[in-house]
Amino acid sequence: MITFKEVSKRYKTGRQWVDAVKPTSLHIEKGHIQGIIGFSGAGKSTLLRMANLLEQPTAGEVYIDGQELTGLSTGELREARRSIGMIFQHYNLLSNETCAANVEFVLKAAKLPSRERKKRVEECLEIVGLAEKARQYPAQLSGGQKQRVAIARALANNPKVLLCDEPTSALDPVTTLSILEFLEKINREFQVTIMLVTHEIQVAKRLCSRVAVMENGAITEQLDMSLPAVKPATPLGQFLFDTEGEGFRGSHPGLKIGDY
Numbered sequence: 001m002i003t004f005k006e007v008s009k010r011y012k013t014g015r016q017w018v019d020a021v022k023p024t025s026l027h028i029e030k031g032h033i034q035g036i037i038g039f040s041g042a043g044k045s046t047l048l049r050m051a052n053l054l055e056q057p058t059a060g061e062v063y064i065d066g067q068e069l070t071g072l073s074t075g076e077l078r079e080a081r082r083s084i085g086m087i088f089q090h091y092n093l094l095s096n097e098t099c100a101a102n103v104e105f106v107l108k109a110a111k112l113p114s115r116e117r118k119k120r121v122e123e124c125l126e127i128v129g130l131a132e133k134a135r136q137y138p139a140q141l142s143g144g145q146k147q148r149v150a151i152a153r154a155l156a157n158n159p160k161v162l163l164c165d166e167p168t169s170a171l172d173p174v175t176t177l178s179i180l181e182f183l184e185k186i187n188r189e190f191q192v193t194i195m196l197v198t199h200e201i202q203v204a205k206r207l208c209s210r211v212a213v214m215e216n217g218a219i220t221e222q223l224d225m226s227l228p229a230v231k232p233a234t235p236l237g238q239f240l241f242d243t244e245g246e247g248f249r250g251s252h253p254g255l256k257i258g259d260y
């Protein structure tokens with residue numbers, strides 16, 4: 001469903017070049033939840049943002065459902081992006097618009113008639129359990145509720161793919177769990193393929209069917225979470241299998257990895 005073929009991204013900062021992503025290939029099957037983990041600066045967000053060409057690759061090809069995005073005109077790309085939802089760590093909601101208007105915004109861009117827009121906004125807010133907050137503004141919501149509005153907005157155009165950039169990093173463990181449950185539900189009920197960047201091992205462990213470990217702009221390991229654990233080769237991969245409740249246990253004594 002999502003294919004990166006030898007994609008790379010090189011930035012120039014001042015006189016220096018940064019290879020944020022070295023030539024990388026990755027295939028994510030339809031219906032899978034692919035995690036990308038790694039330390040800060042490993043290139044995770046850059047790789048994710050190349051999936052919908054928010055970042056234009058320096059080289060290589062990106063395919064979504066067989067369509068090469070890197071070969072499209074601006075208009076064609078705008079159209080193709082409707083089938084790719086995205087959510088961010090800091091929600092990226094329009095603060096001066098209501099929750100309903102935030103969701104409706106993307107439907108207006110897709111030129112959906114008014115009556116259908118209203119119906120779809122209601123449906124999407126219903127899916128994330130926020131129908132009663134439709135007329136409220138983002139500032140009146142908790143972090144978890146804001147992220148749920150962002151999920152509703154990402155779902156509005158019935159995407160095939162959902163890109164998630166650190167979607168729970170600003171949230172407490174209990175709220176994190178509820179957001180993960182929504183993402184799981186969306187994957188299961190609507191067969192949306194999810195690519196998720198996180199530095200939270202527990203999140204990857206809880207949600208993902210496969211996890212790629214990134215280091216210095218390259219994927220160093222791809223782990224299949226459904227298989228019995230063969231000792232992963234990288235320290236981060238080992239951490240993924242070995243960790244027992246690190247992180248959340250300290251901040252929320254009632255929750256540990258086994259609860260996920």
Ligand SMILES: Nc1ncnc2c1ncn2[C@@H]1O[C@H](COP(=O)(O)OP(=O)(O)OP(=O)(O)O)[C@@H](O)[C@H]1O
Nearest residue numbers: 011013018020039040041042043044045046047199
């Ligand atoms: N617009 C940019 N211009 C220059 N360098 C950039 C730009 N965006 C990212 N980089 C550099 O590319 C590398 C990878 O960044 P990226 O944000 O993809 O890493 P990351 O793994 O997502 O990190 P984090 O977990 O901290 O978000 C870093 O060295 C970063 O400084």
